Amino acid sequence: MTGEIDAVSLKAGDWDGAFAAGATPWNTGRPQPAFQRLAQEGRLAGRVLDIGCGTGEHALLAAANGAKAAGVDIAPWAIAQAVEKARERGLTATFIVADATALSDVGSFDVVMDSGAFHVFDDAGRSAYVKSLAAVTHPGSMLYLQCFSDRMPGDWGPRRVRQEELREAFAEGWTIERIEPAAFELAPGNPMPEAAAWLATIGRV
Numbered sequence: 001m002t003g004e005i006d007a008v009s010l011k012a013g014d015w016d017g018a019f020a021a022g023a024t025p026w027n028t029g030r031p032q033p034a035f036q037r038l039a040q041e042g043r044l045a046g047r048v049l050d051i052g053c054g055t056g057e058h059a060l061l062a063a064a065n066g067a068k069a070a071g072v073d074i075a076p077w078a079i080a081q082a083v084e085k086a087r088e089r090g091l092t093a094t095f096i097v098a099d100a101t102a103l104s105d106v107g108s109f110d111v112v113m114d115s116g117a118f119h120v121f122d123d124a125g126r127s128a129y130v131k132s133l134a135a136v137t138h139p140g141s142m143l144y145l146q147c148f149s150d151r152m153p154g155d156w157g158p159r160r161v162r163q164e165e166l167r168e169a170f171a172e173g174w175t176i177e178r179i180e181p182a183a184f185e186l187a188p189g190n191p192m193p194e195a196a197a198w199l200a201t202i203g204r205v
Helices: 012-021 033-040 057-064 076-089 123-135 163-169
Strands: 047-051 068-073 093-097 111-115 142-148 174-185 194-204
Touching (some): 033 057, 033 111, 057 068, 057 111, 142 174, 163 194
Parallel strands (some): 047 068, 068 093, 111 142
Antiparallel strands (some): 174 194
16 A cells, blocks of 8 residues: 555565565554444354454454454565564464465455455455455345445556445445545545545455
8 A cells, every 4th residue: 555566566575575665554553433333232253253353353353252263465574564563462363374366275254354454355366255255145134244445536556436336346346335434544644644444344245
């Protein structure tokens, strides 16, 4: 999510370098406000997976609220940080190095969280990602997806997403219950304190 990173082309080593260099403006050291609200509402319950979990804040939020939580990320450096955070906080969560577009062996989940993964993919990547989500969910599972919004001015950051693009991506096998305005909090030192986002509530059918 920075102007210097072409997120679509990044592989594991690139993400590792980005995290280690601090070139990850979304990595604030705390959960995003939208997901804190979801936790307060009791929506992060049961078997919960955080896709593109980074250093683990959202998976650990779910774990702290009683969920059986797991997180996956392509960056080994980030996963190592998440494991250390869980140890320091006395929380139980599973963290796995994995490609979000090729999930099949991590289990089946009642709730999936996506805070900033969907918007890094090109069109082909989006299709693979949605298929991958289907492999780790079941009818009745819920997906909470926060992505960069076309309401965001300028060209800083990742690809903007229109509501219509979300509806198209999840047209088969899913039902979009709600898409609402939200915001990504950004770490200090970035061009702005927050970025416009969509928060989509999507059910697996």
